[in-house]
Amino acid sequence: MAKAFGSYVRERRERRRETDPRFSVRQLAQRIGVEPSYLSKVERDDVAPPSEATILRLAAELDEDPDVLLALAGKVSSDLQEAIRKRPELFAALIRELKGMPDQAVLRLVREVRDGNW
Amino acid sequence: MAKAFGSYVRERRERRRETDPRFSVRQLAQRIGVEPSYLSKVERDDVAPPSEATILRLAAELDEDPDVLLALAGKVSSDLQEAIRKRPELFAALIRELKGMPDQAVLRLVREVRDGNW
DNA sequence: CATAGTGTGTACTATGTAGTACATACTCTA
DNA sequence: TAGAGTATGTACTACATAGTACACACTATG
Numbered sequence: 001m002a003k004a005f006g007s008y009v010r011e012r013r014e015r016r017r018e019t020d021p022r023f024s025v026r027q028l029a030q031r032i033g034v035e036p037s038y039l040s041k042v043e044r045d046d047v048a049p050p051s052e053a054t055i056l057r058l059a060a061e062l063d064e065d066p067d068v069l070l071a072l073a074g075k076v077s078s079d080l081q082e083a084i085r086k087r088p089e090l091f092a093a094l095i096r097e098l099k100g101m102p103d104q105a106v107l108r109l110v111r112e113v114r115d116g117n118w
Numbered sequence: 119m120a121k122a123f124g125s126y127v128r129e130r131r132e133r134r135r136e137t138d139p140r141f142s143v144r145q146l147a148q149r150i151g152v153e154p155s156y157l158s159k160v161e162r163d164d165v166a167p168p169s170e171a172t173i174l175r176l177a178a179e180l181d182e183d184p185d186v187l188l189a190l191a192g193k194v195s196s197d198l199q200e201a202i203r204k205r206p207e208l209f210a211a212l213i214r215e216l217k218g219m220p221d222q223a224v225l226r227l228v229r230e231v232r233d234g235n236w
Numbered sequence: 237c238a239t240a241g242t243g244t245g246t247a248c249t250a251t252g253t254a255g256t257a258c259a260t261a262c263t264c265t266a
Numbered sequence: 267t268a269g270a271g272t273a274t275g276t277a278c279t280a281c282a283t284a285g286t287a288c289a290c291a292c293t294a295t296g
Contacts, residue, residue: 024271024272024273025272025273025274026271026272026273034254034255034256035255035256035257036272036273036274037256037257037258037273037274037275037276038254038255038256040273040274040275041274041275044274046274046275047253047254047255048252048253048254050254050255051253051254051255054254054255065206065207067206067207067210068206068207070206071202071203071204071206074203075203076194076199076202076203076206077210079214080202080209080210080213080214081194081199083213083214083216083217084189084194084198084213085189085192085193085194086189086217087221087224088183088185088186088188088189088194089183089185089186090221090224090225090228091198091213091216091224092185092195092198093228094216094224094227094228094231095198095201095202095209096197096198096201097228097231097232098201098209098212098231099201099204101231103205103208106205106208106209106212107208109212109227109231110208110211110212110215113212113215113216113219113227114215142241142242142243143242143243143244144241144242144243152284152285152286153285153286153287154242154243154244155243155244155245155246155286155287155288156284156285156286158243158244158245159244159245162244164244164245165283165284165285166282166283166284168284168285169283169284169285172284172285
């Protein structure tokens, strides 16, 4: 693993908790719909990261980028997967082409596409 | 599901079998390292598609595009997933930007990146 | 008519995924 | 010093994944 999912979540949650008591394990667990003991184990990397659905609720509560949190969990958002599955040759070629390139290059591409001036 | 994985494989295998007796269920199953009864069930969509590793061996034997076969199985190649996980914000933005665009546009982009003239 | 090759039905299994349920132990504070 | 709030340890579970093992029935052929 690159970085531990659990410890990252714990750090984020504790940061929020400094100013907001609603960010205890118990209360956060309840808001995202899991048992406190489970969230605790997740945060200590005692168990594998939760399902995509649970991670998304977690990201929303912690105000984190869902794609980043999913990535830390070793997952890729299902809507991205679906986009790739619909046009596998095209997206496979593009991603393999880009995976060796620097962030700058990819970012530039994103912007070009977004601005439509190409 | 968009299209059935199994029936596609069966069609491809039977096509090959017309000219090459090595493409019976039994022999192909043996070459890709699974039980014939399992391959049979897979081809009749009686069970879920095989694992990524098995699909890749199948694609190689049938001379099919692995990404297409994986897509039919509802999967995305793990090397693509890994590329996305390494830079989630960037790739998520790019893919979401492109998913509404026509094939032509994506293809043009692939070529531009490949040719490096940008 | 036996036997080699074809596909398939049934039963079973090992491992992983994504959690729940409950009990325990600590700490602050009213 | 009781009670509320904190996190955590242990045990268990339902369902999915990815198959194996073996017996069976059909067909062509030498």
